[in-house]
Amino acid sequence: MHTTTESAAGAAASLEDIPAVDARGLVKRFGAVEAVAGVDLAIRQGEVVAFLGPNGAGKTTTIDMMLGLVAPDAGTVEVFGRSPRTAIAQGFVSAVLQTGGLLKDLTVRETVRLTASLFARTRPIDEVLERAGIRDIGDRLVGACSGGQQQRLRFAMALLSDPGLLILDEPTTGMDVEGRRSFWNAIRKDAARGRTVLFATHYLDEADEYADRIVLMSRGRIVADGTTAEIKNLVSGxxxxxxxxxxxxxxxxxxxxxxxxxxxxxxxxxxxxxxxxxxxxxxxxxxxxxxxxxxQNLESVFLALTAASAPASTPVEGVRS
The missing domain is CATH 3.30.70 (Alpha-Beta Plaits)
Structure with missing residues (x-):
């Protein structure tokens, strides 16, 4: 006979076994162009995964399907065993995107407080500001913040629901070197708490330094998946x-x-x-x-693998990377 404690422990263990992301056979077409061509991707809880690929590879479209922003034409995607929209509504996943979502006439603290009002339960506002490294600029207008500070504000907003999965789409685009370093220090401290992180980036040094695992896309397909060392070993010499x-x-x-x-x-x-x-x-x-x-460094491997899988073609308007 199982006790209540044993049943609760079993349920917790079962929840921990559910992938943070489980995508199977994802396909997305824009007209005659197949932007995502049968992606299978499973991400374990607690992993920090870099999502790499050249422009037009299908990274952002794949992320949009994980976030429920775009419906796949074929295949399925679950986040913690739920549909993406359900997972987001229940606070299991948050995203830090490249642009948008900020009102320039509000202060940093007012922006976080407004976002917190949309959730039933959130982490304390001062806590997420501190973890994002922007508590000292809480009274600053958003419009007066630098690009890096605005990205850290988006990070703070994403932390409010204490999500199990944090998705970052090109989070440091436009930041200077110091801004990128500061942003990733905040992300790394937060990931150390056991959060799952999936980030798309054009900066290969970020993937090399911060990711446990690298997934490389080209022309809508995953062409490599493994640790940094495993990816580098795919190209000999x-x-x-x-x-x-x-x-x-x-x-x-x-x-x-x-x-x-x-x-x-x-x-x-x-x-x-x-x-x-x-x-x-x-x-x-x-x-x-x-x-x-x-x-071989990550850049040379990236170029070799994407060149091998991507014959010359003309970019098609409307297809996101």
């Missing part, structure tokens, strides 16, 4: 960097195993499957110095 005045890119490209050669002033970067052979050649047959060998 290394990069040999060296200082070589007067380098001959054609001669270097002809070396066995070389896939690409880049030159910037006297500095060269040789992408190769045989870094030892390239290093040996540079050190014994040229005047190269300051040589270093590095693994």
């Amino acid at each position: 290394r990069i040999v960097h060296a200082t070589l005045p007067g380098a001959d890119p054609v001669a270097l490209a002809a070396l066995p195993g070389v896939e690409d050669v880049e030159t910037t002033g006297d500095r060269i970067a040789v992408h190769t499957k045989d870094s030892d052979a390239v290093a040996r050649h540079l050190l014994t047959s040229t005047a190269a110095r300051d040589l270093e060998i590095t693994a």
Whole structure:
């Protein structure tokens, strides 16, 4: 016989086993263009997932379907076992989008208080302002806030319902380096509490530094899914960097195993499957110095994977990234 405590524990464990996001066979078309072409994606609770892809890859359209803003033409998506709209209405998910949603004539605190009035239960206003790093500017008009401060205000608004899933769509677009760092420090502290975070970004360094997992889309499909290390390992080879005045890119490209050669002033970067052979050649047959060998970085992998899956095409108006 199960006791009430055992039943409650079992229910809690069962809830924890439900994916934060469970998308299966998602398809979305805009006219003749298939913006999302059969996406399967499961995100476990507590994960921090970066959603990457070039413009037109289908990232934002996929996020819109997760938020219930767009209905899929085929497939299903659930958030914590609920429809997206139900999950949002019950406070399980919040989003920080790129623009919109702010009244410039209200103060920061008034904006959060107004948003809180839309929910039955919320976290204390001072708490979310503190967690977003903007408690000290609570009396400032929104119109007088910088772009980074306005994004942190959107973050504070998203935290009011204490959501299990936080979706960020290009959250640091337009921020300077310091603003981006400050924003991500706030996100990272909050994610450490166990919140699930899904963020789309064009800044690959953000994905590399803050994500537990990377999902890469191209032409409406997921082309890679794994940890940063796993994604980098999908493209073989290394990069040999060296200082070589007067380098001959054609001669270097002809070396066995070389896939690409880049030159910037006297500095060269040789992408190769045989870094030892390239290093040996540079050190014994040229005047190269300051040589270093590095693994593929996320940018090179991103370019390789999206290029391999995306034949040249003309962007179609109306299809979101």
